[in-house]
Amino acid sequence: MDRHRRRTFLGISSGHSDPSVAVVRDGRVVAYAEEERFVRNKHAVGQYPTRALRYCLDAVGLRLDEVDSVSVGWHSEAYSDGRMARFFEELGQQWEPDPGTLAWQRDCLRRLSVEGMRAHHHRHWRREFGDLDFPPIQHVPHHYTHAFQAALESPFDPAVTLTVDGSGDEHTTVLWLRQGHELTPLREIRMPHSLGWFYAAFTEYLGFDAYDGEYKVMGLAAYGHPDAALAKLVGEVLAPAPDGVEFRVDPRFIHYGAHTYSARFTDDLVALLGAPPRPVAGAVGQWHKDLALAVQTALEEAVCRLVSWAVRETGVRDVCVGGGVGLNVKMNARLLALPEVDRVFAHPLCADSGAAAGAALVTCHRETGLVPPPLTSLALGPEVSGEAAAPVLAAARVPFERPADLFADIARDLAAGQVVGWVDGRLEAGPRALGQRSILADPRAVEQRDRVNAVIKQREAWRPFGPAMLASAAPRYLEPEVVDSRFMTMAFRATDELRRDAPATVHTDGTTRVQLVHRDANPRFHRLLTGFEALTGVPVLLNTSFNVRGEPIVSGVEDALRTFWATGLDVLVLGDLVVRKEPTGAGGEGR
Template sequence: MAWVLGVAASHNGAACLLRDGEIVVALQEERVTREKRAFVDAGRPSAAIEACLRYAGISAGDLGMAVGCSPDSPDAADLSRSAQLDLRAHGVPSRVVSHHLGHAAGAFATAGFDDATVLVIDGMGSRLADLDGRERAAARLLPDWDPADLCEHASIYRAVDRELVVVEKHVAPLVRILRWFERNPDEGMPPFESLGGIFNSVATRVFGQFFEAGKVMGLAPCGRVNLPAERFFEIVDETFRFHGDALDAFDGDALWPHNPARWQNLAASAQAALERGIAHLVRRARTLTSSPNLCYAGGVALNGIANEQIVARGGFERVFIMPAAEDSGTAIGAAYLGAWELGDRHPPRAFAKDSLGPVYSAERVQSAIAREPRVRESDEDVLDLLCAGRIIGWFSAGSELGPRALGQRSILCDPRSPSVKRRLNAEIKRREAYRPFAPLLLREHAAEWFEGDALDTPFMLHIRSFREAQRERVPAVVHVDGTGRPQTISDETHPRLCALLRRFYARTGVPMLLNTSFNVAGEPIVETPEDAIASLLSCGLDAVMLEQTLVVKR
């Protein structure tokens, strides 16, 4: 079967190579350029595309198809424009697919379901004018708005046998959404016209930063709901009506950390409103489709608090949330859409592990160590270091495509120690003190530590309540409301990490470690062995486990 290239032409730009129904490699642009949220545009060379082709040992002429996906204009995703690929000269066909279709295909292709309902929710997607006739016909239009001025923000699909059929699409005024990008909190909160836009708008107002929905989610449990959901939006005839002026009362307020209670309550209110909006769309999806399986993607799908409500009360028997739920995952969806068009009929396979980046050889690791005179190999036991309160970088196999560190590019430390958490924040992450860190634990021990059912959470996409008796044992990973965002691992997916956790458990009685992404403040997650060593030298890390080799500073 031919190679297929999928590209996410977006602020979370990425590339994916597919062959015989399998992802060979997928990589975010920012991991290569070292520029956070690096944009990919078909009219410019892409470092991620180059790295993927090089890793696979192929050139553009070996492709059977190239497919681009973008929330912006189709030109941004039109790979026939790429001088880097020069597809026309090679006779390689290209396609452009809509943004939500890319999200939906990526989720369905990696869920392992034969059929599914697919829900996509994000801040903004493709313009209605750029969609095909079926997708435009499914849109719930807004009164007083020209359809040409609208874009998608939530979509429901029915997926059966590699075919995705749009069922319903919710839209928003594009001109108002684009005002988010003005990013000037001194002139008031930008309006929001989508569920994803609520959090982006609140993040801009509270922190003066765009694309920081995770900060709002982490702040929400610290406050109380004092604004009803109706202040953010109403649902009229099954259609969202957003109130873009709802938060004018916050204009002129000093940014966080000033007025903490005021911002905490706003975050809590925004979270409650988001959950209500998602619940409506999930019920709508269940009503309009017949499948008991739900696939879920789009940036809003990274909200672990809301995800837990979907699992518990959504009415679906099985729920799969795409690990690369944000725009980078559309590279996977684009690649699968191309493969299906070419006739690929490999059965769907459940996504077991987000480790899709290039794998670096032992020779590359040793060369990186040898070239840097400020580091050396160590024969110390990483377990001894962790138990002594040291902070360790963990570099293993291919990197994660999505935004979560899932044991391939992680920083690990002892979850029992509040002082280690404080040092991690002060010397490495430099995050807001309220933001929680995640527990990484052995799957077989999840029920002993967390409440509820369905405790296998391999992608860190759910917020779970710790059992009350366990909370004081691991204060570094328990949030203010007694919850955590766990990642469960098994020998099938993480044999070396499981072996370390079992040794830590045997010594401490705790089958988990604190896990956060392997990067310093303001930088993307490390990609290469050289990146990992540079990170070790630039911050308060005590050591890095580079595959099988422990590296420390001289």
């Protein structure tokens, strides 16, 4: 290997679901992709991220044997030297584990050990690339991976940093203090006390899939009414710890017992609540909405106690959030509303798929001393341009236009009630569409929201949509004073002006999950919003991910075309090309 070239660090996340690959150079992520976007199978459960790996290598023009290392976000040494085995044994002495839990523990000890990781990755690399001189595998503790990524890619220094997920190594939640490039743990909470497991259990109880449907529970909670009796029952599952700061989960309701209905909760939870779980196709009643609210409230109160303590202890008022629970935008908003907190940054790649990037960033820092700059864009995946799309459209005999002023034309379409599939530039990383693979609509009428839900997204009618908004418009549309929410990781209270101007983007509880669009980070999307404002006076668009229910966000031209023709979309934009279901008659190539 030529050591005079730029050093390149790969990160791979290849757990049960959401496998992904990232490339780090010069202290920053330069490419990232999730396997589901290539195989078109949501979450790509059980698959190795082979296609994502090939994309990332191609993006930097290297072979696998030319990268410096591959990092994984697991403390594999602890699975190899007996530490995790002893931890599991100690757990078993406190709570008698059921067969499923024992099987999971044995699988972790085998799969996440140094040897297990080496065998797993080498087998897939050898199958795909042959017998190369494979790069070394670096192991980074799971919660440190989340914390480094969230804190070091935030604009805050110093910062209290909260990492919270299902579990990672022995931990479920850790509070850290970031000072410069140093991260110091302040509190550590271990299995079985897990907010991620708590929320996943109720996600499945309410008839959704764990680690997929949590955002549905969060959305459903907005329709709930406070119910003291339900809150008391939920409080038996998740309660404050004796110290009044931490939380404790009663594992009898999650792991240790009979699992007639789900692997995520025991029959004791069903007995506690006094009602059977909602079937997947069952009706959603008010009781389910009230339960969702009780669960969401319990989660928020647990993290608020932790963060409030950390702020008091350190005097640091800015907060970063990492780990999969950080995708809960209502929780993040509740943290921001704490009087002792000034600003909150929830990392948009906080889940385990994003740990591919986090682990590579840690290794790069350890070996080069480089610290990543604050995150400003997630446009890190495969690129779509008009030049690349044109031959695909021609081969498929799909007529298209190349407008003289794309942004003015599409702004007029949106203002006239057309719904647009917008595919532009590099695919954004993570679960939120941010103006690279978006479905866009006029936000001024709730009928547009309902149409997008019913005939395009094909999802539950109660699910909310968020706005993409010019960053300059935030003071007039959002409360309280807004942090820079450019990645849709925060919910804010909508002002009366937003409810009047863009009601389709305001949830039933008066909040809105917003993307603030900056010209320097996404100039083309910013230009479209500016054009829409010039026509309507409203610098806002309804923005949702370009996919239908049960499918990943589209990646390439073929994905976009399939979804376009299979739904009620009116217009498809591919770079500087436009496809219409009802051509306007304007002169265009491919017509």
